[in-house]
Amino acid sequence: MEKLILASSSPRRAEILKKFEIPFIIKPSDYEEIFTKEDPEIQVLNLSKNKVITLIESNSDYNNSIILGADTCINLDGKIMGKPKSIIEAKEHLLSFSGRTHQVITALALYNGNTGRFIQKTSRTEVNFAKLSSEEIDWYLGTLEWQDVAGSYRIQEKGSLLINSISGSWYNVIGLPIRLFYGMVASQGLSFFRP
Amino acid sequence: MEKLILASSSPRRAEILKKFEIPFIIKPSDYEEIFTKEDPEIQVLNLSKNKVITLIESNSDYNNSIILGADTCINLDGKIMGKPKSIIEAKEHLLSFSGRTHQVITALALYNGNTGRFIQKTSRTEVNFAKLSSEEIDWYLGTLEWQDVAGSYRIQEKGSLLINSISGSWYNVIGLPIRLFYGMVASQGLSFFRP
Numbered sequence: 001m002e003k004l005i006l007a008s009s010s011p012r013r014a015e016i017l018k019k020f021e022i023p024f025i026i027k028p029s030d031y032e033e034i035f036t037k038e039d040p041e042i043q044v045l046n047l048s049k050n051k052v053i054t055l056i057e058s059n060s061d062y063n064n065s066i067i068l069g070a071d072t073c074i075n076l077d078g079k080i081m082g083k084p085k086s087i088i089e090a091k092e093h094l095l096s097f098s099g100r101t102h103q104v105i106t107a108l109a110l111y112n113g114n115t116g117r118f119i120q121k122t123s124r125t126e127v128n129f130a131k132l133s134s135e136e137i138d139w140y141l142g143t144l145e146w147q148d149v150a151g152s153y154r155i156q157e158k159g160s161l162l163i164n165s166i167s168g169s170w171y172n173v174i175g176l177p178i179r180l181f182y183g184m185v186a187s188q189g190l191s192f193f194r195p
Numbered sequence: 196m197e198k199l200i201l202a203s204s205s206p207r208r209a210e211i212l213k214k215f216e217i218p219f220i221i222k223p224s225d226y227e228e229i230f231t232k233e234d235p236e237i238q239v240l241n242l243s244k245n246k247v248i249t250l251i252e253s254n255s256d257y258n259n260s261i262i263l264g265a266d267t268c269i270n271l272d273g274k275i276m277g278k279p280k281s282i283i284e285a286k287e288h289l290l291s292f293s294g295r296t297h298q299v300i301t302a303l304a305l306y307n308g309n310t311g312r313f314i315q316k317t318s319r320t321e322v323n324f325a326k327l328s329s330e331e332i333d334w335y336l337g338t339l340e341w342q343d344v345a346g347s348y349r350i351q352e353k354g355s356l357l358i359n360s361i362s363g364s365w366y367n368v369i370g371l372p373i374r375l376f377y378g379m380v381a382s383q384g385l386s387f388f389r390p
Contacts, residue, residue, distance in 0.1 A: 020353065125360075130374060158215065160366060161377050165320075167362040171355060179325060182356050 004192055005067045007051045012156070013070060016176045022192045027062075029055045029069070035082060040075045041122055044107035047071040049118060052111045064113035066190060072175045074151040076102040081151045090146035091137060094153065094162070099131035102151070104173045110184045119184050123177035125168030127155070132162060199387055200262040202246045207351070208265060211371045217387045222257075224250045224264070230277060235270045236317055239302035242266040244313060247306045259308035261385060267370045269346040271297040276346045285341035286332060289348065289357070294326035297346075299368045305379045314379050318372035320363030322350070327357060 006013060009028035017024050029051040035043060052069035056062045074081040076096060084090035107122045132140075145159055146152035153159035155166075155173045169177040185192055201208060204223035212219050224246040230238060247264035251257045269276040271291060279285035302317045327335075340354055341347035348354035350361075350368045364372040380387055 020356065130378075155365075160373055161215065162374070163364075164374055165363045166365065168360045169358075170350075170361065170365045178355055179357070179359055183325075 007055045007069045013176045035080045044071040048107040048109040067111040069109040072106040084152045090152035094137050097129040101128045106172045112188050123172040123180050125172045128164045130164045202250045202264045208371045230275045239266040243302040243304040262306040264304040267301040279347045285347035289332050292324040296323045301367045307383050318367040318375050320367045323359045325359045
């Protein structure tokens with residue numbers, strides 16, 4: 001079976017690959033992630049691909065590998081929400097989500113070393129937050145789940161208590177839309193998902 | 196803190212309550228679940244409430260308890276899909292879902308022993324299955340996840356590989372829409388979710 005290289009340091013993406021028993025190794029790319037005012041989808045498409053290119057350029061051994069780059073952003077009315085720098089910023093994120101719908105966009109860039117080509121896809125999930133009381137926000141901030149995660153919530157942990165509904169892929173909100181990835185892999189005749 | 200009684204033998208509902216650190220004990224009701232051709236939502240509303248009533252009638256100690264009844268059904272074009280009796284029936288379920296959207300409906304019945312009243316709510320999630328190849332179906336049947344679960348798939352396990360997108364609550368598809376439950380609990384001034 002082929003072995004996948006994950007060009008991402010996100011522990012959440014690694015957990016998803018593990019859950020689906022996909023053999024992989026992690027080689028985080030040192031491509032620096034900076035968001036601008038450009039269209040969010042174009043930005044994550046570029047970032048996910050550039051992560052892989054930076055890795056390939058760092059060592060020619062990677063030329064023949066299968067490499068996955070991924071990038072996720074949270075978009076509220078055209079503004080990209082990153083990781084909070086403080087609990088104050090986390091509170092601002094939650095307040096701005098309260099009672100509204102935002103989008104989570106993930107771009108996947110799969111480099112197939114057998115062909116030297118990239119395949120790129122994006123997944124978009126709408127997340128509708130409940131109208132939160134200040135007591136609920138303070139309780140959630142106390143869980144510390146806001147730390148080190150874009151948008152300051154974790155849908156896979158207690159963050160689900162804040163969310164009425166989603167529309168799209170659940171795994172996309174965590175950082176790796178698994179069915180989309182599966183389809184990309186299958187289109188290349190690769191077999192990570194077969195026992 | 197109040198302690199919740201879960202009137203359901205579903206291990207999946209118990210897992211969700213554990214994940215959210217809700218103190219509870221399990222007292223499965225022996226109310227027999229039989230689906231008819233009635234409206235699915237009305238059926239799950241009745242079943243979830245009857246599970247609690249059967250428990251209360253079995254022992255007057257339960258009169259003052261807080262009890263959760265829940266019932267989930269899968270609805271494809273007005274037909275309710277139960278648990279498969281064999282791998283052949285599981286295959287039929289997956290074939291009928293392939294490339295289409297079905298609904299998962301859960302009814303919650305919360306009995307508040309402090310007031311002697313019921314609160315009832317339903318949650319509805321649309322689940323869109325990918326168009327599945329026969330190879331994919333055979334692979335999924337081989338995971339044995341189809342056993343003992345309505346609709347023959349588990350969204351919380353490898354079943355996610357079969358699903359393009361959902362619209363609604365993810366936890367509803369597993370059997371307990373957690374934000375809806377949280378809202379019902381909060382409306383009664385109960386505090387299961389607070390540490």
